[in-house]
Structures are given as C-alpha cells and as structure tokens.
Amino acid sequence: MKNTTRQKTLYICYAAIIAACYVLLTYLSRIFGLDSGMIQLRLSEMLCILPMFTTAAIPGVTLGCFLANLLTAAAPLDIMVGPIATFIGALGTYFLRRFRWIAPLPPIISNALIIPFVLAYGYDVTEAIPFMMLTVGLGEVLSIYGVGNLFYMAVKKNEKHLFK
Numbered sequence: 001m002k003n004t005t006r007q008k009t010l011y012i013c014y015a016a017i018i019a020a021c022y023v024l025l026t027y028l029s030r031i032f033g034l035d036s037g038m039i040q041l042r043l044s045e046m047l048c049i050l051p052m053f054t055t056a057a058i059p060g061v062t063l064g065c066f067l068a069n070l071l072t073a074a075a076p077l078d079i080m081v082g083p084i085a086t087f088i089g090a091l092g093t094y095f096l097r098r099f100r101w102i103a104p105l106p107p108i109i110s111n112a113l114i115i116p117f118v119l120a121y122g123y124d125v126t127e128a129i130p131f132m133m134l135t136v137g138l139g140e141v142l143s144i145y146g147v148g149n150l151f152y153m154a155v156k157k158n159e160k161h162l163f164k
Helices: 003-031 043-052 057-071 076-095 105-122 129-157
Strands: none
Touching: 003 043, 003 057, 043 057, 043 076, 043 105, 043 129, 057 076, 076 105, 105 129
16 A cells, blocks of 8 residues: 555544544533533533644544534534534644644634524524623633643643554
C-alpha cells in the first residue's frame, strides 16, 4: 500500500472513530440525564479539543454530531444546524491549535451563539435567547474546559501513540 493511500485510510479511520465516540458519549450524557435541563453537559463536546491534534477530528466531530442528533431523534433543525455549529467550532480550534487555552473557545462560542436559536425555533423553548446563550455557553465551558481539559492531558501524554 502506498504511503498516501495509507495516510488517507488512517485519516478516514480516525474521523470515523472520533464520530463513533461522539455518538457514544452523547448517549452516555442522555442516559445520565446530563443533556437536558437549564445547563446541558454533553460529554461528547469534550472531543471538540481534538482538532488541536489531528485534522481528522474536524469531519469526525461534525459527523458525530450529525449522527448523534439523528439517532437521538433531535428536531430536524437541530439535525441540520447542530453539526454546522460543531464544524465552525472545530475549524476554529484547528486554526488556534497552537494556543492551548484559547483553542477551545471557538466551539464554545459557536454553540453559545447558534444553539439557542435551534432551541427556540426547533424545540419551542420559550426562554429568552440571550439567557439560553449564557446557559448553553456555560454547558460548553464545563464540557470543553472542564471534562475536555482532563481529556486534553490524556491525549497530549499519548499523542505520538494515538496519531501516527
């Protein structure tokens, strides 16, 4: 197998594994009731730090978000728009990957700005959109800087073994 073919295969495999993990972690969040309520903690959002390590995470978390929303019977607007917010955040994280503490901000910001409109128009949530921006943003901070920081340290420690 040629080296470029091997690299493409690895890229697709990494993206698929990340997408599968995103779906699994979304289901775990749902099982433990973390994905509902005023502040939602979607454990899968911690994977949004992975573009700091590999570009395969960009399609991985985007596809994972799409599949998770589809498989958990999300509103059609959420199935379409949620992955776009995740994609924007993943791109931003990739472009800021050299800045450890700033790189996780794009998914927090994109979700905090976009998802409240999905909640309002896709789920008929009646809370004020600025309030939902605050609560969605807080949930993202907990997922990405809280749980994601522990995940980051584990990935960083094993980076050369994970992403060859």
